[in-house]
Amino acid sequence: MQRSIATVSISGTLVEKLSAIRAAGFEGVEIFENDLLYFDGSPADVRRIADDLGLKIMLFQPFRDFDGVSPERLERNLDRAKRKFDVMHELGTDRILVCSNVSPDTICDDSLMIDQLGALARAAEAAGVLAGYEALAWGRHVKTYRHAWKLVDAVNHPNLGLVLDSFHTLSLNDTPDAIADIPGERIAFVQIADAPKLAMDVLEWSRHYRCFPGQGDFDLANFTAQVVKAGYKGPLSLEIFNDGFRAAPTTITAADGHRSLLFLEEQTRALLEEQQQPRKTTGGLYRSPAAPAHVGYQFLEFAVDHTTRTQLADWLGKLRFRQAGQHRSKDVTLYQHGAASIVLNAEPDSFANAFFQQHGLSLCASAFRVDDASHAFERAAGFGYAPFSGQIGPNERVLPAVQAPDGSLNYFVDETPDQPTLFEADFVLTDVNGPTEVGPLERIDHVCLSVPASALDTWVLFLRTAFGFLAEPGVLVPDPYGLVRSRALRSPDGSVRIALNASVDRHTAVAEALHTYHGSGLNHVAFSTGDIFSALPEFVADGVPILRIPRNYYDDLAARYALSDTLLEAMRANNILYDRDERGGEFFHAYTEQLDQRFFLEIVERRGGYDGYGAANAAVRLAAQAQRRK
Amino acid sequence: MQRSIATVSISGTLVEKLSAIRAAGFEGVEIFENDLLYFDGSPADVRRIADDLGLKIMLFQPFRDFDGVSPERLERNLDRAKRKFDVMHELGTDRILVCSNVSPDTICDDSLMIDQLGALARAAEAAGVLAGYEALAWGRHVKTYRHAWKLVDAVNHPNLGLVLDSFHTLSLNDTPDAIADIPGERIAFVQIADAPKLAMDVLEWSRHYRCFPGQGDFDLANFTAQVVKAGYKGPLSLEIFNDGFRAAPTTITAADGHRSLLFLEEQTRALLEEQQQPRKTTGGLYRSPAAPAHVGYQFLEFAVDHTTRTQLADWLGKLRFRQAGQHRSKDVTLYQHGAASIVLNAEPDSFANAFFQQHGLSLCASAFRVDDASHAFERAAGFGYAPFSGQIGPNERVLPAVQAPDGSLNYFVDETPDQPTLFEADFVLTDVNGPTEVGPLERIDHVCLSVPASALDTWVLFLRTAFGFLAEPGVLVPDPYGLVRSRALRSPDGSVRIALNASVDRHTAVAEALHTYHGSGLNHVAFSTGDIFSALPEFVADGVPILRIPRNYYDDLAARYALSDTLLEAMRANNILYDRDERGGEFFHAYTEQLDQRFFLEIVERRGGYDGYGAANAAVRLAAQAQRRK
Structure with missing residues (x-):
């Protein structure tokens, strides 16, 4: 038409x-x-x-x-x-x-x-x-x-x-x-x-x-x-x-x-x-390649320099990620735990390096596993998102990619039976045939991106059109200096979940105007676990700093829900937050301290089909973080 | 209480x-x-x-x-x-x-x-x-x-x-x-x-x-x-x-x-x-000195340096203001036309100079004529607005003042019969007993202040509490890059009118965040005349640059109102805008070009009790100015 x-x-x-x-x-x-x-x-x-x-x-x-x-x-x-x-x-x-x-x-x-x-x-x-x-x-x-x-x-x-x-x-x-x-x-x-x-x-x-x-x-x-x-x-x-x-x-x-x-x-x-x-x-209506039926996270790629790589690698180690491989031609390292793969990119003169110069430690690329990467790429490009090709070494895989609204890259990855996998092709893998260490984390549960308020609608459209993701209604969360507008999107089967947060507080409004904020992208990554109550003490023992939650929060939880004293005490002791949905599904989650003022990690456990992100607790977290920054 | x-x-x-x-x-x-x-x-x-x-x-x-x-x-x-x-x-x-x-x-x-x-x-x-x-x-x-x-x-x-x-x-x-x-x-x-x-x-x-x-x-x-x-x-x-x-x-x-x-x-x-x-x-309710029954503009004071003083003095001269006096102890000049007094302050090491350093050419003070200045000052100070005392020379008048939300000064001035007036006390007046030149301008009709969006409510409260002004409902005006939120206040008898404009466009949002905008204060001053159609050609002949209004505006006026072709042609020829209220009151107004990207003057004629500010035309003006800036 x-x-x-x-x-x-x-x-x-x-x-x-x-x-x-x-x-x-x-x-x-x-x-x-x-x-x-x-x-x-x-x-x-x-x-x-x-x-x-x-x-x-x-x-x-x-x-x-x-x-x-x-x-x-x-x-x-x-x-x-x-x-x-x-x-x-x-x-x-x-x-x-x-x-x-x-x-x-x-x-x-x-x-x-x-x-x-x-x-x-x-x-x-x-x-x-x-x-x-x-x-x-x-x-x-x-x-x-x-x-x-x-x-x-x-x-x-x-x-x-x-x-x-x-x-x-x-x-x-x-x-x-x-x-x-x-x-x-x-x-x-x-x-x-x-x-x-x-x-x-x-x-x-x-x-x-x-x-x-x-x-x-x-x-x-x-x-x-x-x-x-x-x-x-x-x-x-x-x-x-x-x-x-x-x-x-x-x-x-x-x-x-x-x-x-x-x-x-x-x-x-x-x-x-x-x-x-x-x-x-x-006949007259636009026909696009269909959105991928299944999308999963292949890896998240962070732009780092040597200092932040050391910091982040240290945290990942304490969270029981193992260093799983080294890129064949670039200063790029692969970390894995369960189904979660994290790539740290410190290659000079690369896209990642340019991204780091602009944004500091940040999410410079997300790779999505799909059945047919070129098909998925064609869809995204058909909606007008700019294709991207980086430098690759011999025998390394060419990954089709488009640029997200903040300029970061979204790669599409597929695998062919009997062919080397992406990681095998591009990385020298450590202990490739040995047993994969089993730790308490399962996978990337969701990624939370901080976006400028003026770009929130652009991001929603990007994820809906290029990926065929579904959008949930927006919610407003108070932080001590303003409000955060939050909207979550997910792949149809929930394997990929992305929460977009647009802060309207006066600090980020200024940062946004100064272009020190625009496109900084990452706010946090949440990893899922099957048992947060055993995982967290392990992590804490290894030195992962967990964000302290005010004690008053637990007194209020006790007034709001009929929770056993044992459970409440375990939550209090581990700074675990709690949410419950209307059908009785439960969400237990804890945050690390911030790594560099704006980046942190989250550990989550979902029970009984809980399908949200603990939005009710976001204000507590924001207030605790604001308090820590003082 | x-x-x-x-x-x-x-x-x-x-x-x-x-x-x-x-x-x-x-x-x-x-x-x-x-x-x-x-x-x-x-x-x-x-x-x-x-x-x-x-x-x-x-x-x-x-x-x-x-x-x-x-x-x-x-x-x-x-x-x-x-x-x-x-x-x-x-x-x-x-x-x-x-x-x-x-x-x-x-x-x-x-x-x-x-x-x-x-x-x-x-x-x-x-x-x-x-x-x-x-x-x-x-x-x-x-x-x-x-x-x-x-x-x-x-x-x-x-x-x-x-x-x-x-x-x-x-x-x-x-x-x-x-x-x-x-x-x-x-x-x-x-x-x-x-x-x-x-x-x-x-x-x-x-x-x-x-x-x-x-x-x-x-x-x-x-x-x-x-x-x-x-x-x-x-x-x-x-x-x-x-x-x-x-x-x-x-x-x-x-x-x-x-x-x-x-x-x-x-x-x-x-x-x-x-x-x-x-x-x-x-008995338990707060008792404040009453708001002044009558308030008028004594003068507006601009912070200038030598360059901008020359520019502004040139414009004022072309608008038939006469140089009416020179301050006894400071590098401050008084200009008058009709009942409008404008003071240009270039005194080094003064409040005005500090204001100029921060804001450039700007309104650094407004002086209000009241019946009892100390009474008016006590009211404003009682509402918690910070008093201000500047340096004064021998025999010059001490003017009580408070600071407005942008840090500019608001002076209160009264006069005692048989005593020297403020201007006589502080200025060496030119031709003090000679005839005052009669020009086409009558008085300051209104002052329009650009304020940060976050300060609009603070300004409204300042003018309502300190001065007892009345507030009109806010209006939203589109400009080519966003919206302007505008709210007008006035003294009860309408002698002083102040329109507050808070821009939410992306240019000013950034300027606000960079603190290059906050408190810049003045956007424009409007002078009233009894006959805009004869005044404007005189000003134009003297070289006052008037903002050009798109011709399509007049074609639309012709469709909207039954206006004579002669009147329409006169408006078109002089770039005069038009508004009409529900009771048939009419407003004719024209703008000068901008003096320094954000300051300009307006000439207005009110007929039949028109009591507004031509808000319907603000979008046309904003678009014309945006076009001129390109």
Whole structure:
């Protein structure tokens, strides 16, 4: 399908917006009237700029408060419309969005509205343009697409069509299912917006909290499927009012917008195929290589220098990781414990080294084990993420990789039976045929990334599109100096879990602004164990420093849960935190002290199918860490 | 009255909070349970720290979901309560806040709740403490203070009282008038919070958007008056959940909290006196010197160096300001036009010079003409704003001054009949008895200050408390790279108007973090004229550069308003912007180009009682300026 976006969705001047929109891959654009008003040039100049870029102006919008008015007002509104039709001719677009009247003095009379929309249709016909009528969720009289369609259908004029906007339908919990019954050629335009489910006034929600498909909570695939079934052949166009996007870098936001539409098309196609719709219905929708069915962590790679390598290797040793191999051509060491593999990269003049120069000790790469690495890579690259190729030595494996939003690398790894494994190919392995030491840790449970607040939505979209991960709703956690916005994503089977934390406290806000924080990436890695109560004392005996939890926390636990004194005492003695879900699943977890002010490790034990991350305890941890930093 | 604040209202660790609360002047504190949980010490340690500071722990809170439960749950809840009573003994406080149950499985039965609250009262009696029951606005069954009081009254036990919170009452548009009929000794505690009127879910609103009295839209004076009339003798305690406060500097927020309570007491006293309540009723309320009845601009003082003085003097000259005097002892020059006086201060080793070093060309002082300067100063100082005394020469006037939130000075000036005026005393005036040149400008219409987003509420409170100014609701204005939050304040008769703009765009966020922006203060000064259409061409002829407005703006004006072609053409030719209010008042205004990237001037003409600032045009101006900066 054609892909379009409204200029209001991204930041910048009109020329910056148009350039970024084209660069992102969109074919068309909606000109939001304010962007034209602020532009110091004629509408014809805008047309010329768009033409030069190869961008089609799909729509001019919005035209407000036309319908349900007094006869005198109608005359003025028609005069106003004609002036806008002139602007449209100059812009070179044939379509204008007319939204339902929100004025308190709207005359709520369908037959009057039909008459007046008929007059508008005739004026549009005379001007050779098409008016599209849209129900605003907060319209005075017309709030739903069904009502708007009833009026448009009654006018029955080729120069008046219906405009659909997913937000206006889904924000009211209205079903989009009747869209499929509207003749596609009568749908003048389709706007797409996602949004987090928020309990607030719908107008405020719409004006400030919309987001791109895949970043919010709406079922947009079903909405879009109805549009496709109706036979609509026009563009899908993003119209996103979002305070964050208004302040975010123009090109990044535009690129996210484009890939969010590809993702929506993929989901819509899947839904239509599931419903066994005819092939021609889905033909125009983007087809991407399928997301990997199974994803696991192959390894996490840290950028280190010699000092931090010594520190981290020391900690890993105390956590019973063994040094499992040395890279054949680089200053790179492999550590393993259970199914967890950690790579420390101190190679000079490498990507890792550049990353270290910028971020210090940090997660410079994550390698994901998949069934078909090139297939997985093609999917990620197809969504517009930049491919990366590093230097490799002879006989070493070439790993396809894309860059994450912070510039770190995401490798895809597969293994072929009877061929050397990645580790065998690239590393001189220690004691390769000997028994693997069995320690108390099982695997990487989850990785927690600290990201700038302005990049949180970009990260969510990255993990959803490139990897096909599922996103959980966001949560807010207080820290002593602000709030942390947290959102967890996971592979469908839960083998890979990534929690994104965006701090809005004043320290990180400043660090972010100073670019000392942006993309620092790692905050902590959690390893799972089957028995935290025996594992922790071992680690402590070996010298792993565990973050001390205030005693008051345990007094409150005792008041909140019926826990045995023995268990409580064991938790208290080991600084283990506790959470319980609604189904009785339990989570025991402890944190190490911080290694370098912003990096630490976590040991977790999940019982009874507990599926979260102990979010209830995050504030206790943040406060304890803040206290330790003093 | 005693003044208290909940620890949740400000940022920091518990110890930081307690210190800041005491330093701000509070007598007591509510310990919010999470702050205790995060504190690595015993409740007795907290008591000792508070004792050492001379701070009384007024309340421990919250205790949730006690009432309307099954018998088994009741037993557990009573056990939970007893554990919390133990904590209270350690903390050395006798009061706990019990809030109405929000659980979906609450048993909505008043007589059951009365029984259960009775059991709680007896447990409290046994422990020697007082439980206070509070209706949450989003309680499952009990949502209003009247309902809560009905239950507490029925229990009729000395160890169960009522807790009031202004937010829970006023957020529901409930009237507080029945509070006066509740026996004061049955009111266990009173919490105070203001909030902007927002159309959103009340729980979200409460958790994130509360603010200090005077910063929001609630009628707190009436609420507090009812509490006073009831005969309540306990503390007024601020309980503010605010995302901004959580990230703001601890000491500033605590100080704002304290002065906001003084301000509330002053307003409450005024209301009670107006209602001719007996003197003993108002005796405990803070009495401040009254705010000045009339305030005008005496002068605005800019910190300049020789280069920027030359630039600014050149602009002022082109705007027909005359050089009216030279300071007797300092390198300070006075410019006047109509009733507008501007002072350029280039004195080395002065406050102005220090301000210039930090902020560049900036507004380093505002002088306000009042009837009684020492009275006005005492009021401002009484609200805790820091007094300032500069160096003065022989026979020059000592001006009382306080520091504004950005560190700039606010002078108070009065004049005594038959004595030299301030300007006569401090300046060698030019042509002092000659005719004052009559130019097209009348006076300073308003001053627009750019403030950091985190300081906007602090500024609002400063102007409301120290000066008694009135605040208008905030508005949001888009700029090409983000949003500007704008709020206007004015003296009661409108002679002084100050618009505060807090940019949330990415450029200023960074500048703010780098401290190159904080306190830069001035954004622009607007001068009024009686005839902008004749004044502007004169200024342009003299070389004043006027900001060019996009032509599309005028095409849209033509579509929106029935304006004559002549008027439209005159506006277009002079780059004059237009706004109209609902009563037909009109606003014509034009901006100069920027003098140094962030400072410019505005010429305005108000017609027909127009009382705003052309907020509808701010986005056009911001876009035009952004375009010019490229």
